[in-house]
Amino acid sequence: MELTMSQRARYARNIAVSEIGEEGQQKLLKSSVLIFGAGGLGSPAALYLAAAGVGTIGIVDSDSVDLSNLQRQIIHRMSSLSRPKTRSAAEALSALNPFVRTVLYQKRADGDSITDILRDRPWDFILDCTDNYPTKFLINDACVREKKPFCHAGFLRFAGQAMTYVPGKGPCLRCLFGGVPPEERSPSPAKFGVVGAVCGIFGSIEAAEAIKYIIGKGELLTGKLLTADALTMTFRKIAIPRDPDCPACGGRQE
Numbered sequence: 001m002e003l004t005m006s007q008r009a010r011y012a013r014n015i016a017v018s019e020i021g022e023e024g025q026q027k028l029l030k031s032s033v034l035i036f037g038a039g040g041l042g043s044p045a046a047l048y049l050a051a052a053g054v055g056t057i058g059i060v061d062s063d064s065v066d067l068s069n070l071q072r073q074i075i076h077r078m079s080s081l082s083r084p085k086t087r088s089a090a091e092a093l094s095a096l097n098p099f100v101r102t103v104l105y106q107k108r109a110d111g112d113s114i115t116d117i118l119r120d121r122p123w124d125f126i127l128d129c130t131d132n133y134p135t136k137f138l139i140n141d142a143c144v145r146e147k148k149p150f151c152h153a154g155f156l157r158f159a160g161q162a163m164t165y166v167p168g169k170g171p172c173l174r175c176l177f178g179g180v181p182p183e184e185r186s187p188s189p190a191k192f193g194v195v196g197a198v199c200g201i202f203g204s205i206e207a208a209e210a211i212k213y214i215i216g217k218g219e220l221l222t223g224k225l226l227t228a229d230a231l232t233m234t235f236r237k238i239a240i241p242r243d244p245d246c247p248a249c250g251g252r253q254e
């Protein structure tokens with residue numbers, strides 16, 4: 001299938017990137033990415049993926065837009081206050097790129113719903129854009145079980161982190177953290193805050209991981225935890241080994 005004139009114009013800067021080209025753009029147009037959370041991370045991630053021409057974007061979120069969200073959740077507008085975040089996000093994506101199909105899950109990801117959501121479509125890549133550890137581990141365990149690649153990211157104050165899991169190719173979140181850290185060791189952004197721009201950095205990193213995975217180019221954050229502290233502008237990549245006894249991925253890798 002050839003790109004149309006309009007697609008060539010819209011995606012000209014993608015196509016000009018030697019690693020993407022027309023072939024990579026075709027892959028993006030055919031791809032589907034599922035995003036858990038239309039908040040601080042999900043906002044920039046979804047906007048960049050829609051702009052890049054990812055064909056189908058799934059969004060899972062049960063919340064409505066609150067005034068306190070607008071400090072960082074840049075996909076939402078004042079006009080969306082009190083409306084479901086999924087609807088608000090889908091409208092923003094459609095306004096940006098009406099050729100992107102959105103699939104909305106106006107529900108909480110829990111032990112009952114997550115497998116259905118993951119199996120609902122042949123998702124190519126998953127983004128964990130949630131803000132709490134129980135949901136992050138739920139996504140991790142479900143993606144490991146369903147053999148789905150995903151990018152994890154988290155943030156607090158001026159800092160953030162990201163890592164990508166690819167089945168058979170590296171550690172998962174449980175290899176890194178074991179289990180859900182106790183509340184006193186996992187301070188919440190709701191209490192301690194976060195700088196919106198830091199969400200922007202890490203949501204963009206997640207979108208870049210998805211794009212690289214889809215076009216099959218570059219190096220992913222597989223087996224590497226990227227940490228960034230925007231207060232000192234220190235970026236680090238820490239090698240993370242796989243735990244052969246990991247309760248999620250141990251013994252499952254080829």
Ligand SMILES: [Zn+2]
Nearest residue numbers: 172175246249
């Ligand atoms: Zn693991």
